[in-house]
Amino acid sequence: xxxxxxxxxxxxxxxxxxxxxxxxxxxxxxxxxxxxxxxxxxxxxxxxxxxxxxxxxxxxxxxxxxxxxxxxxxxxxxxxxxxxxxxxxxxxxxxxxxxxxxxxxxxxxxxxxxxxxxxxxxxxxxxxxxxxxxxxxxxxxxxxxxxxxxxxxxxxxxxxxxxxxxxxxxxxxxxxxxxxxxxxxxxxxxxxxxxxxxxxxxxxxxxxxxxxxxxxxxxxxxxxxxxxxxxxxxxxxxxxxxxxxxxxxxxxxxxxxxxxxxxxxxxxxxxxxxxxxxxxxxxxxxxxxxxxxxxxxxxxxxxxxxxxxxxxxxxxxxxxxxxxxxxxxxxxxxxxxxxxxxxxxxxxxxxxxxxxxxxxxxxxxxxxxxxxxxxxxxxxxxxxxx
Numbered sequence: 001x002x003x004x005x006x007x008x009x010x011x012x013x014x015x016x017x018x019x020x021x022x023x024x025x026x027x028x029x030x031x032x033x034x035x036x037x038x039x040x041x042x043x044x045x046x047x048x049x050x051x052x053x054x055x056x057x058x059x060x061x062x063x064x065x066x067x068x069x070x071x072x073x074x075x076x077x078x079x080x081x082x083x084x085x086x087x088x089x090x091x092x093x094x095x096x097x098x099x100x101x102x103x104x105x106x107x108x109x110x111x112x113x114x115x116x117x118x119x120x121x122x123x124x125x126x127x128x129x130x131x132x133x134x135x136x137x138x139x140x141x142x143x144x145x146x147x148x149x150x151x152x153x154x155x156x157x158x159x160x161x162x163x164x165x166x167x168x169x170x171x172x173x174x175x176x177x178x179x180x181x182x183x184x185x186x187x188x189x190x191x192x193x194x195x196x197x198x199x200x201x202x203x204x205x206x207x208x209x210x211x212x213x214x215x216x217x218x219x220x221x222x223x224x225x226x227x228x229x230x231x232x233x234x235x236x237x238x239x240x241x242x243x244x245x246x247x248x249x250x251x252x253x254x255x256x257x258x259x260x261x262x263x264x265x266x267x268x269x270x271x272x273x274x275x276x277x278x279x280x281x282x283x284x285x286x287x288x289x290x291x292x293x294x295x296x297x298x299x300x301x302x303x304x305x306x307x308x309x310x311x312x313x314x315x316x317x318x319x320x321x322x323x324x325x326x327x328x329x330x331x332x333x334x335x336x337x338x339x340x341x342x343x344x345x346x347x348x349x350x351x352x353x354x355x356x357x358x359x360x361x362x363x364x365x366x367x368x369x370x371x372x373x374x375x376x377x378x379x380x381x382x383x384x385x386x
Contacts (some may be wrong), residue, residue, distance in 0.1 A: 024295030025264035026382045028350065029062050031070050033256035037240050038074050040253045041223065049230045050077035052100060054219060054237030058086055061377025062241055062258055065089035066385055071240070072097055080235045084109050084118075091116045100141055100177075100235075103151040110134035119174055123153050125164050128171070138171045142212065144178040144201065146194040152178065155201040162210035175214035177235065180222055191222075195229055224249035243370045257359055259374055260386060261350030264296035266314070269334060269342050283308060284322035290334040292319075294346050299327040301378040302348075303366050306330065310365050312346040315339060316353030319346075 041051065053076050059067040064086040068079055078098035081087050084105050091099075100119045105112075107130060113120060114136060121143045122128050131138050142161060145152030153161050158176075165171045178198060181190055198217055205211050216233040218226065223236045224246050238244065242257035269292050272279075279285045294312065298304040306323035313319070314337050322331040334340040345352065349362045363373045 023300075023380070023382055024267060025262075025300055026384055027061075027259065027377055028261040028263070028384045028386050029066075030256065030258050030260045031066075031385050033242055033258045033260075034062075034067060034070050034240060035074060036256045037242055037253075037258070038071055038076065040255065041236065041239060042074075044251045044253055045223075045234065046230060048232070050214065050216075050233035052076075052078040052080045052098075052216065052233055052235040053240055054080045054235045055086060055090070056080070056082045056102065056237060057375050058083075058089070058379055060238060060241050060243070060371065060374040061379070062374065063089075063383050063385075065093040065095075066383070067240070067258075068095045068097070069093040077233065080237075084112055087116055087118050088112065098174075100175075103143065107131070107134050121151070121177075122161070122165075123151050124157070125161055128161065128165060132168065132170065136170070138168075139174060140165075140171070141175040141177050141214075141216075142173060144176055144198075146178045146181070146197045146201075146217075147190065148179055148181040150179075155197055155204075158201060159205055159208060159210065162205055162212075163208065166210060173212050175216060175233070176212040177216040177233075179219060180217070191226055191229075195226070198229075198231075220244060221246065224251050224253060227251060238371055238374075241374060243374060245369065245371075259349070259359060259377075262301075262348045262362075262377075263350065264294045264300075264346050264348065266292045266332075266334075266340065266342055266344045266346060267295045267329070268293035269340055282323060284320055284331075284333060286333075286335070288335075290338060290340070291322075292332040292334040292340060292346075294321075294330050294332055295328070296346075296348070297328040297330055298325045299378070300381055301376050302330060307365055307367060311357065312348050313352040313355050313357060314344055314346055316355050318355065318357075 053071050055064045055067055058064050068090040072095045080100040082102040082104040087099050103121050119139045122140045123143045143152040145154055165173050180194055214233050215231040216235055217231055218229040218234040220236040220239040222229045223234050242255045244255055272289050272291050302325055306325040310321040311318045312332055317337050320333045322333055349357050363370050
């Protein structure tokens with residue numbers, strides 16, 4: 001399929017097709033998969049448990065604004081992001097749901113935070129006081145560190161932080177959240193220890209009547225593996241885009257991948273002859289070959305060092321990619337597809353005719369995992385929503 005055929009497929013996405021014409025590469029995102037994944041999650045959660053969709057890193061490369069708009073139509077309770085840019089992209093789509101900012105924004109973002117009705121994260125008394133100096137009303141979630149050794153107040157420091165916050169009428173504590181540790185070790189034991197730490201912390205703050213109205217701990221892994229971590233809300237992200245590396249979750253949620261395709265086009269096709277001089281020493285070059293060049297390189301999200309075995313689909317057949325990878329171009333061996341022409345589509349992930357390259361295959365060949373594959377999608381690469 002060439003670009004003109006894509007334009008006919010996506011008549012309601014003129015801007016995206018125009019961007020593809022300029023860039024020569026694109027990704028396809030399945031909106032119905034996002035809806036399906038959310039509905040699966042909602043069906044398996046108790047009705048009182050709220051869902052804050054974690055759309056960090058531009059919704060794992062899938063487009064925070066569009067993904068949020070889809071989930072807002074499904075009546076999701078709120079969102080969580082780490083970047084002001086992602087929060088603004090959500091608001092620009094007309095989405096009014098609450099947005100929690102994970103640690104990331106700075107004091108200089110105060111006007112944007114208030115203008116977009118965002119809720120900040122606070123990890124210490126000092127942070128709280130700094131934010132109070134720049135915000136008219138400080139709307140916040142307390143971030144609690146249960147052993148992740150990242151942002152967040154410690155369990156021992158939380159009661160005093162909550163007590164101080166309660167003294168100021170301009171401070172609104174909307175919730176308390178924590179994330180499970182991803183540091184090396186026995187995850188099951190860590191999960192149990194961190195859950196016990198959360199319960200101990202809640203018992204401590206409840207005695208002083210400072211328990212926030214909303215307590216949240218579970219992201220994707222917690223939601224799937226630990227139903228006892230639901231509390232008042234959960235904030236999964238990867239799950240909503242169809243990403244999970246848990247083979248047999250406690251909750252049998254069936255996910256659909258949102259990332260449908262990564263594709264580009266041929267910008268050059270020629271037969272190699274002796275006038276070019278000796279063949280390069282690298283693997284993949286052969287005498288008399290038909291050499292193609294794709295309009296996508298490591299600057300667009302492909303591996304910086306092209307691993308052996310990477311393939312693309314051209315006219316429904318597999319063709320080997322040839323390194324090294326360049327900023328905006330990669331070579332492809334078209335010798336076994338002699339009918340390939342300038343402008344033809346090259347599918348690096350997804351289906352073309354009867355042929356298919358799966359997400360798992362791409363992640364393995366590219367030397368990453370599924371989350372790394374999604375998060376590696378470059379924001380400048382146009383997205384077509386199907």
